[in-house]
Amino acid sequence: MIRRFRGESLHKVDAKGRVSVPAAFRRVLEEGDPDFSRGSSPNFVIVYGGVRGDCLEGYTISSISKVDKLISKLPRFSKDREILERFINTQSTYMQLDETGRIVLSNRLKEKIGIGDEAIFAGMGEKFQIWEPKNYQNELNALDSSFKNLSEDENPFLKLDQLQD
């Protein structure tokens, strides 16, 4: 089975910017790092630009590679490619878990998403997000109400069954 990022959890951010990555996510990061071996700590990538500026997105090495490959398929020098490279390559950084399963968020990253002394991790399948708690709640509320306003045939749950395997 390929494990995916699932679940949400709240973590303290200390004065140095250290945060624990949820234990369940670590397993996924380990599986997704081809260079990982027992006893070491997995590498992964954090994208801080992205479509939305309001959260950080963490990718395993293998899932960011998929995205990189897709970008490489776009014509060199095309505007599209340039934009995506800007967001996904330029505005991202490698990270490594420390021995206790933490990462450190630089001031730059913290400011980017307005984080104080708490952070919420949210699993999103092939990636996870890091949010400032209040912003996260707003995001959920917004999502909820936009979901409620959808018509029957806009409902993504129902659309799922129309996709073919």
Next chain:
Amino acid sequence: MIRRFRGESLHKVDAKGRVSVPAAFRRVLEEGDPDFSRGSSPNFVIVYGGVRGDCLEGYTISSISKVDKLISKLPRFSKDREILERFINTQSTYMQLDETGRIVLSNRLKEKIGIGDEAIFAGMGEKFQIWEPKNYQNELNALDSSFKNLSEDENPFLKLDQLQD
């Protein structure tokens, strides 16, 4: 034969949040976990967000993987995909039965559905649900009365045979 989740049963939730999963359901979970082997314990997934907030829903690995695969077909960063991942990945968690066939419900999960020291498991074919007993009874009653108010051609029993494969 592909076994399905069938039947309902009531179980104690102890101080640590431990509950026995009905033995019949365990067989289904075992069959639905590609990594399961005799002697080990099956993994599965509990979704706690979903369209309805009033119960937990348990899926086998293989049935949740089907959903995950469909979601992965949607364009990355699309609204639809985001909504579905929020409901199905973010608001869910991996679970593993222990040797005696139990799982532990975290406080978070218990609060989510208002569970005290008892829980009802209800088989729903490809998934099962976990309810606080009183809420479950209300749900049954509501379903009953809404069913009674349906006209002939709204009756799902009758619609069943009109579907084609």
Next chain:
DNA sequence: TAAAATTCCATGATATCCCATAAGATGGCA
């Protein structure tokens, strides 16, 4: 050399494992 970043150690809380038991279900056999 001062500030920043990284490594190392410590600890309480939580979750997980391991063992125990009683009741019920199952099946064999007289």
Next chain:
DNA sequence: TGCCATCTTATGGGATATCATGGAATTTTA
């Protein structure tokens, strides 16, 4: 067809490991 032996299930308690978090010590770097 009634009784006994055995297995499975549901449940509880205690021991142990993992996790989240904080602080000190050491290294790096500007």
